[in-house]
Amino acid sequence: xxxxxxxxxxxxxxxxxxxxxxxxxxxxxxxxxxxxxxxxxxxxxxxxxxxxxxxxxxxxxxxxxxxxxxxxxxxxxxxxxxxxxxxxxxxxxxxxxxxxxxxxxxxxxxxxxx
Amino acid sequence: xxxxxxxxxxxxxxxxxxxxxxxxxxxxxxxxxxxxxxxxxxxxxxxxxxxxxxxxxxxxxxxxxxxxxxxxxxxxxxxxxxxxxxxxxxxxxxxxxxxxxxxxxxxxxxxxxxx
Numbered sequence: 696x697x698x699x700x701x702x703x704x705x706x707x708x709x710x711x712x713x714x715x716x717x718x719x720x721x722x723x724x725x726x727x728x729x730x731x732x733x734x735x736x737x738x739x740x741x742x743x744x745x746x747x748x749x750x751x752x753x754x755x756x757x758x759x760x761x762x763x764x765x766x767x768x769x770x771x772x773x774x775x776x777x778x779x780x781x782x783x784x785x786x787x788x789x790x791x792x793x794x795x796x797x798x799x800x801x802x803x804x805x806x807x808x809x
Numbered sequence: 810x811x812x813x814x815x816x817x818x819x820x821x822x823x824x825x826x827x828x829x830x831x832x833x834x835x836x837x838x839x840x841x842x843x844x845x846x847x848x849x850x851x852x853x854x855x856x857x858x859x860x861x862x863x864x865x866x867x868x869x870x871x872x873x874x875x876x877x878x879x880x881x882x883x884x885x886x887x888x889x890x891x892x893x894x895x896x897x898x899x900x901x902x903x904x905x906x907x908x909x910x911x912x913x914x915x916x917x918x919x920x921x922x923x924x
Binding site for chain 2: 726727729731737738739740741744746784786788789796797799800801802
């Protein structure tokens with residue numbers, strides 16, 4: 696059974712710092728991995744999707760990497776800003792994956808201090 | 810933003826009453842999902858649909874039923890609500906399912922409290 700873990704559960708950094716969020720998964724036979732952002736009381740916003748054949752995806756100050764063999768993904772945020780404060784979730788399709796239901800980590804709550 | 814509307818956004822009801830949550834999409838996506846989000850458990854799949862009238866159970870389906878009579882609408886029903894079903898419910902849509910290259914998009918959620 697696929698399990699997704701995110702460490703740390705919470706992270707506080709000063710504005711301007713570069714930071715890395717970690718995601719690990721137990722079954723490396725994934726089709727893709729998705730990173731989301733969730734603001735308090737809101738839904739999930741898709742940030743990046745990395746397909747299994749890719750190693751990296753970039754969007755603005757965000758860069759996500761994927762190492763299937765080691766069961767790990769990282770989300771790199773450059774020059775963090777207070778507006779980046781949110782909970783970040785990673786997710787992979789469940790085993791057998793074609794129907795697309797996602798298995799989520801419990802998230803990393805990021806706080807960027809001005 | 811993906812065109813997903815969840816209704817109602819907030820609901821308070823009593824134990825034993827039936828509750829129906831609605832997810833409406835304007836993207837014509839094939840796949841639709843219902844998740845619940847709880848502290849300590851994260852997001853878990855309740856039911857999903859892979860086409861009109863095609864649905865299947867997820868990890869936490871007990872006490873829930875779904876229906877999809879049109880591409881754009883996916884309904885989640887709690888036949889007899891219990892306090893353990895107090896949660897935030899999210900609908901999601903995807904054009905390609907899990908093996909594709911398109912991200913899954915989420916609605917803004919329904920906060921359901923059962924007293």
